[in-house]
Structures are given as C-alpha cells and as structure tokens.
Amino acid sequence: xxxxxxxxxxxxxxxxxxxxxxxxxxxxxxxxxxxxxxxxxxxxxxxxxxxxxxxxxxxxxxxxxxxxxxxxxxxxx
Numbered sequence: 001x002x003x004x005x006x007x008x009x010x011x012x013x014x015x016x017x018x019x020x021x022x023x024x025x026x027x028x029x030x031x032x033x034x035x036x037x038x039x040x041x042x043x044x045x046x047x048x049x050x051x052x053x054x055x056x057x058x059x060x061x062x063x064x065x066x067x068x069x070x071x072x073x074x075x076x077x
Contacts, residue, residue, distance in 0.1 A: 023072055030068045037061035 040058035044051055 019075065023075055026068045026072045026075075030065055030072070033061040033064040033068070037065065 037058050040054040040061065044054040044058060047054065049055075
C-alpha cells in the first residue's frame with residue numbers, strides 16, 4: 001500500500017491538538033516579537049535615533065511578526 005488514513009475520534013482529536021499547539025506557539029511568538037519591537041522602537045527614539053542596533057532589532061521583530069502572522073492565517077484556512 002501507498003499509505004494509511006487513520007479515522008476515528010481519537011485520531012481527529014490528536015490532529016486538532018497538534019494544530020492547536022502549533023498555532024498557540026505561533027501566537028506566543030507574535031506577542032513576544034511585539035514586545036521586542038515595542039521596546040526597541042522606544043529605545044531607538046529615546047536615544048535620539050542613534051542606536052542602529054535597536055532599529056535593526058525592531059526591523060527583525062517586525063519581520064518575525066509578519067512571518068508568524070502569515071503562518072497562523074494560512075493554518076486557519
């Protein structure tokens with residue numbers, strides 16, 4: 001045989017639990033990066049736009065937020 005398809009409530013529940021765990025992890029990552037973004041943007045502006053590392057950290061966090069949000073949106077469809 002080529003493969004196996006498992007059916008039944010226990011298999012469906014296991015699949016739903018796995019999807020839920022992945023989405024929860026992505027959502028946690030989004031909020032973690034949101035905190036990093038906020039702290040670095042505030043630090044960058046408070047420092048008179050002089051600390052390029054804070055700007056770079058903010059950019060990276062923003063990119064991570066976009067990526068994780070796209071992943072969650074894709075998983076929800």
